[in-house]
Amino acid sequence: MKYDKIRGSSIAEMMMQLRSQYGQSVYIIQTREIKQGGLFGSDLLAKKQYEIEYMVSEGDAPYGKAKPQRPAGRTVLERSLPTLSERRGEGGSGVQAGAVRPSTVVAAARSEPEATKSREARRDILSSSASGTGSTSGSTSGSTMETNLNDLDALIDSLKALKTRTVETRPSRDPYQEPVKETPVAPADTVSPILTSPVRPARAPLNDVMEAPTREELEALFRVDAEEEPEPIAVRPTGGERHQDRNPLARIRDRLIENQGSVAFVDRFLQRLERSLSEEDRLHPNRVRSRSIEKMKDMIRVTPVIEREHGERKIVFFVGPNGSGKTTSLAKLAYRYQLEEAPAISLYSLDLHRVAATEQLKTYAAVLQVPFFSPLFESDFREYLDRDGSQLIFVDTSGMGLRNADRRDELVRFIECVKDSVEVHLVLPVSISPSLTEKYLEFFEPTGFEKILLTRLDEADFLANFIEVADKWKRPFSFLNNSPEVSSPLMNAGPEDLARMVLGLNS
Incomplete structure (x- = not known):
């Protein structure tokens, strides 16, 4: 540790x-x-x-929250590569291997007689031109003539494309969808007979003829969009978040867990609450809240009074851990009884380990104008009680930790030497942890405490664990102190007030 x-x-x-x-x-x-x-x-x-x-x-180790990792989104380059690779093929050129060039398709589409005549005429012209120069051999002239014929075919096809102005309509950028082309027909009197060609056959399938990528596609391929961000991950709400707005029982459960109530205690309370609700009540959140207050109120007992018969003498001990507020609560309680009932009151201090606490209580006694005693031994304590004629005696004790069993045993001997009626209040601050709450109840059990006095309600609202241990140990709450200032009075709170505080409905 x-x-x-x-x-x-x-x-x-x-x-x-x-x-x-x-x-x-x-x-x-x-x-x-x-x-x-x-x-x-x-x-x-x-x-x-x-x-x-x-x-x-x-x-x-101290807690820490890990930052969520988001998978990086695909960039434009990564999304474009599969489409373009399919369109470009494995060879790295703009056209797939084995694909037919557009000029070849156009040439094949023309009628055979007209193509044969035009080709023979152009071959004669080129042959005469090549023979006149005499600068090349016969084989070279033949290859040059074939190359010029191919270029001339491509030029004719380009002129026809400019004349017809084929319009491609692209409703979507899906690479697997075949684009639709519309070819407007020009009037017959405006078309030159040389450029006029018969009706073209149906277009070859995409797997046979693939067009080169457009300029926009090439720009998208080599451009990295800096403004593009990966799509945010849609976080699905957890089970509690999904049901919190539509199920008031889930909200009550979350509140009790946040209020440091154990899971067993919360489940036991919700079972009681669900058994008391009808199907109609579950549809109305206000009815669920009202019924939850009633069920929580049944588990809380508050007795803000020192029980004594008329004319009976009562010795009230305040025990608890260090700094729990025993002296302040004793002074407030003595002042209340002095104003309301006006009995003969005396203040005693058994705190033999802190001189400041004894002097503080002595000052309070002087302000209230009541007798004050500070015995050192059990015999002195019995002697003071025999001589004291007060009917209500408040006894302050020293603060103890879980390792001060010797102090607790000494306190038990002081309590046992009293012959009159005794009432012991265990003073606990609400800021104490749930694990230590039950340990202190076990530690002070030999003193015979009958009630629990809660202090520092203004510093924390962790009340579910106190409701749980009080119900488990069958001990009621006596008084509630919400401020360490002596001038501030004790709280006048009952079971319903505590139930609202536990359920977060005290607003």
């Missing part, structure tokens, strides 16, 4: 820092109020701060 301390100006902020860093694995040992920066080592002009002593397992 690792033990450490943290200091700050607010306990709530330090608790949030510890929760975010260690989660539920941190154990709060004690909290205390300290003063720093006093003039000449005194409390004059000293700054009030708070200190939290905690422990955590050495294997627990």
